[in-house]
Amino acid sequence: MKRKVTKNEVLYWVVLNLGTLLLAAGVYFFKAPNNFATGGVSGLSIILANFTKGVPWLGQTEIMTIINVVLLIIGFIFLGRGCGFKTAYCSLVYTGEMQLMKLIPIQLPLTDEIFLEFVFAMLLTSAGSAIIFNCRASSGGTDIVALIIKKYTKMDVGTALLITDFLIAASTFFIFDIRTGLLSLLGLFAKAFLVDGVIENIGKSKCVTIITEKAEEITPFIIEAMHRGYTSFKATGGFTGAEKTVILTVCKRGEALKLKMRIHSADPAAFVILTDTNEIIGKGFRDTL
Amino acid sequence: MKIRKKNKQTDNQPDPPVKEAIGQNAPDAAVNDSSQPEKTDVATTDVVAAGSETVTDTKPVILNDKVLTPKQKRIRTALQWIFMSAGIIMMSASVYFFQTPNNFTLGGVAGIAILLSNVIPIEFFSQSVIMAIINVFLLILGLIILGKRCTLKTIYCSLLYTVIIWLLEFTDVLGHINSSISNGLPSNEFGMYTLTDQPFLEMIYAILLFGVGGALVFNCGASSGGTDIIALILKKYTKMNTGVALLIIDLIVVCVSIFTFQSVEIALFSFMGLFAKSFLLDSVIESIGKTKYITIITTKPDEIAHYILDVIQHGYTIYDAEGGYTHEKKKVLITICKRGEALKLKTKVKELDSGAFVIITDANEILGKGFGGTF
Numbered sequence: 020m021k022r023k024v025t026k027n028e029v030l031y032w033v034v035l036n037l038g039t040l041l042l043a044a045g046v047y048f049f050k051a052p053n054n055f056a057t058g059g060v061s062g063l064s065i066i067l068a069n070f071t072k073g074v075p076w077l078g079q080t081e082i083m084t085i086i087n088v089v090l091l092i093i094g095f096i097f098l099g100r101g102c103g104f105k106t107a108y109c110s111l112v113y114t115g116e117m118q119l120m121k122l123i124p125i126q127l128p129l130t131d132e133i134f135l136e137f138v139f140a141m142l143l144t145s146a147g148s149a150i151i152f153n154c155r156a157s158s159g160g161t162d163i164v165a166l167i168i169k170k171y172t173k174m175d176v177g178t179a180l181l182i183t184d185f186l187i188a189a190s191t192f193f194i195f196d197i198r199t200g201l202l203s204l205l206g207l208f209a210k211a212f213l214v215d216g217v218i219e220n221i222g223k224s225k226c227v228t229i230i231t232e233k234a235e236e237i238t239p240f241i242i243e244a245m246h247r248g249y250t251s252f253k254a255t256g257g258f259t260g261a262e263k264t265v266i267l268t269v270c271k272r273g274e275a276l277k278l279k280m281r282i283h284s285a286d287p288a289a290f291v292i293l294t295d296t297n298e299i300i301g302k303g304f305r306d307t308l
Numbered sequence: 309m310k311i312r313k314k315n316k317q318t319d320n321q322p323d324p325p326v327k328e329a330i331g332q333n334a335p336d337a338a339v340n341d342s343s344q345p346e347k348t349d350v351a352t353t354d355v356v357a358a359g360s361e362t363v364t365d366t367k368p369v370i371l372n373d374k375v376l377t378p379k380q381k382r383i384r385t386a387l388q389w390i391f392m393s394a395g396i397i398m399m400s401a402s403v404y405f406f407q408t409p410n411n412f413t414l415g416g417v418a419g420i421a422i423l424l425s426n427v428i429p430i431e432f433f434s435q436s437v438i439m440a441i442i443n444v445f446l447l448i449l450g451l452i453i454l455g456k457r458c459t460l461k462t463i464y465c466s467l468l469y470t471v472i473i474w475l476l477e478f479t480d481v482l483g484h485i486n487s488s489i490s491n492g493l494p495s496n497e498f499g500m501y502t503l504t505d506q507p508f509l510e511m512i513y514a515i516l517l518f519g520v521g522g523a524l525v526f527n528c529g530a531s532s533g534g535t536d537i538i539a540l541i542l543k544k545y546t547k548m549n550t551g552v553a554l555l556i557i558d559l560i561v562v563c564v565s566i567f568t569f570q571s572v573e574i575a576l577f578s579f580m581g582l583f584a585k586s587f588l589l590d591s592v593i594e595s596i597g598k599t600k601y602i603t604i605i606t607t608k609p610d611e612i613a614h615y616i617l618d619v620i621q622h623g624y625t626i627y628d629a630e631g632g633y634t635h636e637k638k639k640v641l642i643t644i645c646k647r648g649e650a651l652k653l654k655t656k657v658k659e660l661d662s663g664a665f666v667i668i669t670d671a672n673e674i675l676g677k678g679f680g681g682t683f
Contacts, residue, residue, distance in 0.1 A: 198504035249632035
């Protein structure tokens with residue numbers, strides 16, 4: 020039986036690969052040359068590479084590949100299929116891409132502006148992580164450790180990972196210098212905010228509350244043109260005492276703009292409240308759980 | 309100093325159509341506005357059934373107020389003092405490690421002290437000594453003029469702040485760090501050791517530590533004394549906006565620092581830091597008390613209502629509604645809860661009624677029983 024590959028599936032893999040590419044570029048071009056160890060396997064490999072300087076065949080990318088492959092194997096032993104094909108794919112492509120980048124003959128670090136490098140390191144890796152996370156995949160590494168801990172113990176995985184990352188970042192104070200330490204620690208916090216910010220923005224929708232006397236002119240637009248559902252209820256205007264209808268609907272940002280224009284032409288007296296909402300559960304929207 | 313951003317999210321979207329709608333419909337708009345808070349008030353005050361709905365569970369609702377036992381109260385007080393001290397330690401670290409070596413003046417007494425210690429040539433009047441003199445003077449002034457309103461917490465914070473900075477300076481921590489690492493610390497044009505050669509990085513740490521520490525102290529109902537006492541005195545005797553007054557004092561300090569240090573770079577850093585600090589302080593304070601506003605549209609309201617009342621222990625508001633596409637009779641439940649509770653509620657709603665539609669938004673300011681009063 021032949022399975023048809025849909026357009027959405029192709030798009031999904033393109034986006035997922037873009038995520039790993041951003042992650043790899045961030046680590047290879049900006050993090051590793053400046054010793055920004057903000058946690059995770061990349062951070063650990065940057066620190067270990069400092070001790071294996073004498074061994075030419077054991078650089079940062081090699082150590083990272085070894086750790087990632089070992090973690091993948093452990094993951095498959097302990098988690099079985101729970102480890103996931105996507106995680107294995109991302110983890111291998113991520114390290115593979117870094118090995119390929121090694122072939123590019125350029126002098127690293129790219130600039131002597133360390134803060135600029137730091138900004139790019141954080142932006143690229145955070146955007147990459149957020150994209151991969153949003154595709155419901157993971158780049159392997161410490162995520163596998165977290166999954167194993169979660170399966171066998173009742174420990175709070177988030178806190179455990181944060182402590183490990185913190186230790187990795189804090190150790191750069193002693194292994195490298197204070198500047199690297201301060202930057203790595205700052206990166207650890209910045210990463211958390213950036214990844215959350217990007218993920219939140221991807222899923223952001225508008226919640227629209229419309230208070231109107233001409234509901235019958237607005238609702239067909241929501242159903243027929245926007246293909247969204249809505250909920251309505253009766254209300255009374257406090258000053259006029261007039262019978263009104265409150266219409267509640269949720270839509271994407273672009274749609275909200277169109278809806279607003281439509282309401283304005285259909286009932287200029289309508290009262291419209293728009294709020295940002297980042298978590299919606301229900302038909303037609305992404306399930307965050 | 310307080311530039312409150314009322315609604316971060318909604319701020320950026322009053323686009324023309326909405327504005328016009330408000331304009332043309334002024335009386336109605338105002339009324340609609342006032343009917344809205346009423347609803348949310350109900351949500352947080354009591355279990356009231358809006359419309360014809362009767363809530364199946366009519367237990368007396370003491371749940372909202374969450375009466376604390378003496379033991380819980382003691383733990384809460386202890387935690388407050390710990391958070392307060394942590395905040396002060398962060399602020400002191402910001403001043404000693406990042407502000408003083410770079411001559412960043414982020415306003416306040418610390419800023420004035422950095423400035424004065426550079427102006428006064430006498431060795432004895434170092435930054436921490438000047439800070440101690442000003443802080444103690446202001447505390448005494450505050451106690452005389454404000455009396456009880458100058459609280460024990462403020463006295464504690466103000467003194468701790470002064471003592472920690474004095475200790476750090478007295479024991480010469482930076483000097484010890486300098487001699488303990490092989491290459492030594494870089495020193496700047498003022499002959500001071502700095503942790504790094506990156507002023508921008510140090511600025512970020514100065515702001516982060518100062519802002520987060522300040523927010524922690526503020527959230528415990530204390531202040532680090534200093535210019536805050538001046539603000540309170542001004543508030544008592546004049547009708548001046550104290551936020552603006554404080555900002556003006558800070559701006560004057562920064563402006564004077566331009567002439568003292570003769571460096572545009574430091575002035576620009578200080579200006580940036582001053583504003584960044586205000587924004588950070590506000591956003592940290594805002595996010596500490598952040599709650600979620602949850603709207604649940606469901607055909608099975610009873611089980612969900614039970615869960616909200618008994619497990620999450622919050623009130624809710626319920627009203628009748630109609631599905632737009634299906635024309636099915638539905639109920640809308642509105643409730644407000646903390647972030648962690650919102651997560652539990654979300655999971656539970658999904659389990660109880662998989663067809664429910666849940667919208668979760670951030671609520672920045674809530675008035676009503678069981679909420680508010682973070683300060």
